[in-house]
Amino acid sequence: ETNGTLLKEEIIDELEELNLSRINLSLHALDDKLNKFLTGCQEYDTSRILEIIKYITKSKIDLTLTPVWVPGLNDGEIPKLIDFAKGIKNRKYPVLGIQKYEVHRFGRKPKGVKAVTWYKFYKKLEELEKVHGIKLILTPADFEIKKAKMLPLAFKVGETATVEVKAKGWMPNEMIGTAKNRCITLVDCKAPLGKILRAKILRNKHNIYIGR
Template identity: 45%
Template sequence: MTHVRITEDSGIPLVGSLYFGIIDRGTSLLQVRPSCGCNLNCPFCSVDAGPCSTTRATTYEVELEYLLSAIEEIAPFKGPGVECHIDSPGEPLLYSRLPELVKALKSTDPVTVVSLQTNGTLLDDIKITALAKAGLDRVNLSLHAVDPMLARELAGVDEYDINKVMGAAMAVAKSSIDLLIAPVYMPGINDAEIPKLIDFAKACDAGKRFPPLGIQKFERYKYGRTPKGVKVQSWWQFFNRSIKEWEKASGLCLRLDPNRDFGTFRRPSLPQVFKKGEKATVEIMAPGWIHGEMLGIARNRVISVYGCDKSSGQVRVRIVATKNNIYIGVPI
């Protein structure tokens, strides 16, 4: 697998890609993606990440100073009360300078909250202490089962240790960092585990400032993986059957509201520089994340060019997707 290090000198912008950099979805929350590698092979992964991926061809790592310069430029545009959520189409704790990133984000005006998405396998007392000292506000922990055998199966690696991950979760909850347990509910797979995870969240005192749980609905994605036996729910079924039943049994409010629970509000998005259907000339700069894809640049944005047979030079493309300033093009 190819590894691409993205620096200011690389000439690759940090807006436009789903794989790295900064994603602005029109709210006061900015997704910050410093890297995209993963150490698990979850059979329900929405992006087919991990060591056994059949579609992923490249990993990316953004130089810390370059990433921070982009945040310092974009965050003020969003107005006061910005949350920087460090996530990845993988595992963010693989980024070696994570505590430095957290500390720098916390000191960036107008950032008020810094949160982190993680599968928890790389969390230990040393890392938790470093992240707490850096000012991390919340850990969103991807924890999908308590049963050791099922938890290992859902991680996709034999070395997954649910006891270690749950121990790390309790250590996070005891620190100055808030803990939110964020399981993906897969009907037919982990039905019996959700009540156990709710009990675990209560037992370790998760959710001091933020909600203790954020139960996610399983969805099928074009380049994702779907475990055998899963029954995909409609949103109506998810909220009015599953969530409602767990709320009644637990006494907790499990329907999260971005405004009420996280202080996330609609804000103007960064201006789009392309329109869907527009034709443009892009400069090919790096291999794409999936086989048959290349990353091009134009107008200071990254464009993922699908079905591209050139590894360098200019390519004429038609823009087929522009949502959230994430650009996809196809050669013409």
């Protein structure tokens, strides 16, 4: 999943060479001013994102647009995005997967916006399906997602791991490292890339590791 801002043509070329099957791109509107507000980024350039989308569609990688419907803010943009997505010709996967707005403690919380119920969300998708003639209520099968046995846990909570720092994390003072073929999010960490350090595992639910 990406909002496209860090994608470049050469990166897409590399991903294509690696046989990546699909890119999910969260474009929430075609209106640039609204996109800047929804993303909280004044440097967001919708025209550049549309260029990247066009480049992806010319590759062998399928593209699924994944806008978040934010009630009261981008209601009018969703039909436009549907019509835009209908012009994408994928080989296998859906061209559009509309997401439900949910309040997240680390996410954006636009003033006055309230999350609708799942019932209302799916009723909205049903209405849009009838108007636009496109499947919007998706299932795991649409993305070839199948249940599988969970990988064994590599670390127990409280265990100390030897971790190599590999990349910056999502939040400030957060890095991502690897150990025993697992990724570990390192909080309160400013270590440089490549550094080997010891980290205490704070969380391991579903093989998603948090360490400090």
